[in-house]
Amino acid sequence: MTAPLESTKTANYLPFLPLASELEALLQDPSVRVPPRQVLAWPGGGSLFVMAAHDARLGMSKVITFTPANAGSVRPTIQGDVLVFDLRTGSRLRVLDGPTVTARRTAAVSLLAAQKLAPQPDGPMLIVGAGVQGRAHLDAFVQGLGVKEVWIASRSADSAQALVQHAQHLGLDARWTARLQQALDHCPLVVTATPAQQVVLEGSLRPDHFVAAVGAFTPAMRELGPALCQQAWREGRVVVDTPDAQHEAGDLLQAGLPMDQMPTLAQVLQAGAARRGPVLFKSCGWAGWDLAAARLACPA
DSSP states (O other), X not given: OOOBOOHHXXXXXXOHHHHHHHHHHHHTOTTOBOOOOEEEEOTTSOEEEEEEEEOSSEEEEEEEEEOGGGTTSSSOSEEXXXXXXXXXXXXXXXXEEHHHHHHHHHHHHHHHHHHHHOSSTTOOEEEEOOSHHHHHHXXXXXXXXXXXEEEEEOSXXXXXXXXXXXXXXXXXXXXXXXXXXXXXXXXXXXXXXXXXXXOOBOSOOOTTOEEEEOSOOSTTOOOBOHHHHHHXXXXXXXXXXXXXXXXXXXXXXXXXXXXXXXXXXXXXXXXXXXXXXXXXXXXXXXXXXXXXXXXXXXXX
C-alpha cells in the first residue's frame, strides 16, 4: 500500500519554480482532460470537493473537505488527499497531502500569472490574508520573483505577526498594516487570500498594479470591491485562471463584469502578454492545477 505523504514531504516534491513551469507545460498538453469538479454541500456550512484529471500518463483524484468553521481553531479549513495513478497499469503511485497541494499549486498559478503579466513583478508586495495561502504566496513570490519587501494585512493580528516574522526570517523588509489604501498605493504587487464573504480590498489601482485574487471561489464569495474590479476591466485587463471562473468568480460576477469576455491564463500565455494598465488575475481553482502537481511529484 502507498502511505499518504505528510505536508513537509509533499511540499518537497513541489518547489514553486518547477511547479510554475509544469503548470505552463500542462496548459500546452492536448492530452489533458479535466471534468467539472463535484461539490457536495454539507450541513453546517462545510463542503466536500471531488476533483479529477488525467493526461496521457497519469490520473489524479483530489478529495478534500472545506470547513470554514475551523478558521481560527487548531483544525485546518481544508483537509484531504490527492491520489495519483499510473494510467497504463491502474496502480496507485502516490498519495499527496491535499491541503499542501492546494496551497502550493494555487500559489504557483499566481506566480506563473505574475511572471507573465505583472508590470513590476519584484514588488513591493501586499498580502491580504495571513493564513496558509498567504504564506504560500509569500514563499512563491520570494522564490520566483525576488520580492524583497512585503506588507501584511489580516483580521488576526497574531496571524499577521507570524507571517511578518516568517518574512523577516527570509530576509525581507516586512511589516503588518491596517492601512490598506496606504499599502495598496505603495505596493504594485498584491495578493488577496481570504475566504471572505465581504469585501476586504477596495480602492484605486495604479497603472502598474498586478492583483491576484485567490480566496473567493464561489459566486457568493468576494474579496475585491466592485469599483476596483471595474477599474481593472476598464483601464487594464482582467484574466481568469480557467473558463470555470465565468460562473464561480464572485468578485467579478458581483461587479457586473462581462464574464464571457475574460481571457483565460492559457489564452494569455498563447497570445503573449500585453502590458497595459493594471492587471487583475482571478483564480478559482481547477483540477488541472492538481494534475500538474501530480506530474511533478511523479516524474516519468
